[in-house]
Amino acid sequence: MVETLIDTTDTLKQAIDYIPQGIAVFDRDLRLVMSNQRYGELLAVPPELMRAGTPLYDLALYVARRGDLGPGDAIHLAALRVQTLTQSHATISQRLGSEGQVLEFHSSRLPDGGLVISFADVTARVQAETELATINQSLEGRVAERTAALIQVNAELEVARAKADANNRDKTRFFAAASHDLLQPLNAARLYTSTLVERAGGTGLDELAHSIEASLTAVEEIMSALLDISRIDAGALKPGSVPFQVRDLLKKIDVEFAPLALKKEISLKLVDTSLAVLGDRQLVARIIQNLISNAIKYTRPGGHVLVGARLRGARVRFDVIDTGIGFNKDQHALIFAEFSRLEHGARMAQGLGLGLSIVKRLVSALGLTLELESKEGRGSRFSLYLPHHRSMKVAPEPAPAREPATNLTGLRILCVDNERAILDAMEGLLGGWGCDVRSARSLKDIDKDGLLLGWLPDLVLMDYHLDQTSGLDAVEWLRHNVGGHLPAALVTADRSAAVRTLAEERGIAVVTKPVKPGALRATISQLAGQRDMKRVEA
Structure with a gap:
């Protein structure tokens, strides 16, 4: 029985010597009982200090005199080190080794008052953490550059808050306007690019057109995401x-x-x-x-x-x-x-x-x-x-409805938007689909240019933020002059639930900017179907 116990103890000690961490056990008087080979190697102390019975303080004093514990009185530094390792039931601490490596120490008190200390060289881990922190700082710098538009929105928000009553309705209106201003030029670019994609097929330029479209899509996603985060954080979203x-x-x-x-x-x-x-x-x-x-x-x-x-x-x-x-x-x-x-x-x-x-x-x-x-x-x-x-x-x-294969040739569409670039792009896209398109920047232009003389639209695509009125009121005016059955879609960068609800109450579809050609064509086909049903009922 005694021989078996001795063999087991020897085997355990040999196994501990193969552990990559240094391990040492001290008795209640903080004298060394045993340690593995790695303990002495990592500490880089002479063999006589690794003998059983060596006080923990002697080990601390040796490394202090060597300079491992920093500048100052070695006796004082050694005492502080012993206190750090023994002051609580379990401690974790780091210090530099004799070769500049980072050593991480774990110490635990035993039930009989003894002490177990294990430590390892964590230099690689600390270096990786430092490099990661540097990369994160660099990323933050790049993100700051790329989100200049968001910073501008937030700056304008602060000005608006100072001048307004700072209530939630004002915040919502401000964000709607900001979204509109930021997404308007992107919307025009998307429409132009969609036309280019359709016309470039088989010309050798289709790959370039698709690349431009993909880049604009990425910009749109980033812009929409940043605006959403701002609206949420500012409390402008009021869930129903x-x-x-x-x-x-x-x-x-x-x-x-x-x-x-x-x-x-x-x-x-x-x-x-x-x-x-x-x-x-x-x-x-x-x-x-x-x-x-x-x-x-x-x-x-x-x-x-x-x-x-x-x-x-x-x-x-x-x-x-x-x-x-x-x-x-x-x-x-x-x-x-x-x-x-x-x-x-x-x-x-x-x-x-x-x-x-x-x-x-x-x-x-x-x-x-x-x-x-x-x-x-x-x-x-x-x-x-x-x-x-x-x-x-x-x-x-x-x-x-999914984008259908409906033939839109000859469909009369009236487009109203206060941005000429968007109207030009919309005419190019819809014209490519075979639609008969007329456009205006306002109701006043419709009347002045006589767009409705001898020509009645099958449906209207209306911007929400017009210079003199809202798109919803403009649709009502057209229905009064053209016919109450006129199908209409509100094309807007305002994504607030309030605008969508108002549109639904008036039977007006909503297409958000930047406009996706597939969604636009599906909406147009759906509205054309509503027109045909109204005519059958009549």
Whole structure:
């Protein structure tokens, strides 16, 4: 029995000698009982100081006299070092070694009053942390340069707050105006580029046209994300709460993301449901859109994205599941931080890492719950929990239609926008579709130029922010003069729920700037269908 115990002790001591960390045990009088070979190597002390019975203070005094503990009286420094290692039940400390390396010490008191000390060379880790901090500082500098527009918006906001009553309605109006000013030129560029893409097919310039379009899309996403963050942080978003059908949201998702998924050769499956939920329709849609956009962006061709909802007690769990690149559990908090992107995700797709930051803010603003499960290399599941609405009396939202193959040739369209560049770009795009287009910058120009003499529009595309009136009032004026059945769409950079609600109340569709050609064509086809139905009824 004694021989077995001796053999076990020898084996354990040999095993400890192979551990990369230095380990030493001291008795209650702080005298060395045993240590492994690595302990002496890392401390770089003479063999006589590693013998059993050596006081901890002697070891500390040796390294202090060597200068490891910094400038000052060696006796005092040694005493302080012993105090640091023994002052509490467990301590962690760092100091430089004799060769300038960073040593990290872990000490723990034993039940009998003894002390266990282990330490390791963490120089590589500390250097990596320092380099990461430097990279982060550099990134912050680049982000600051790229977000000059956001800084300008915030500066204007401060001026507006000082001059206004600082109430929420003023904030909302200011952000709507800022969004309009920033997105107007981008909208014109997108329309011109869409026309170029359609006309460049087969000419050798189509690749260049698509590259320009992709760059403008990236600018649009960044600008919209930054504006959303500003509106959320400034408290300009005032969530509402109405019952709506999940099916309506799924239809919108199908229209918006099915073409993108098809282009990336990704299977996008939407599971139909009759469930209804309670919440802010537009803000919930924004959360889901961001989650699906990320899922498609970080899923490789041939992968799958599944979207659906199921009842869980008193709540509905809305799932966005993908077979994308995924990430490990330690990275969960990182993906929700602003301007933060995982290395493998940054290699796979462009972006600034703002989408999930906006999701986190919106979830917080709405008081909802978001769950996340992910496995690196296998995919992710984001689950948003919404209050279940049991009543079956939920007004369905008008379903958007996918971009149809409808022939728009000869369709008479009146475009009204206070920006001439946007009108020119819109005429080029719609003219390429075969539409008969007339345009004006205001109602006054319509009357002055006699646009409606001998020519009546089948539908109107109306800007919201006109110089002398709102687009909603302008549509009412046209309906009074042309006919109450005139189909109309509000084309606006104002994404506030108030404007959308006012438009819906007047039977006016909404297309947000910058305009996506597919969404615009789908809206025009839908409005043309409404016109035909009105004529049949008449």
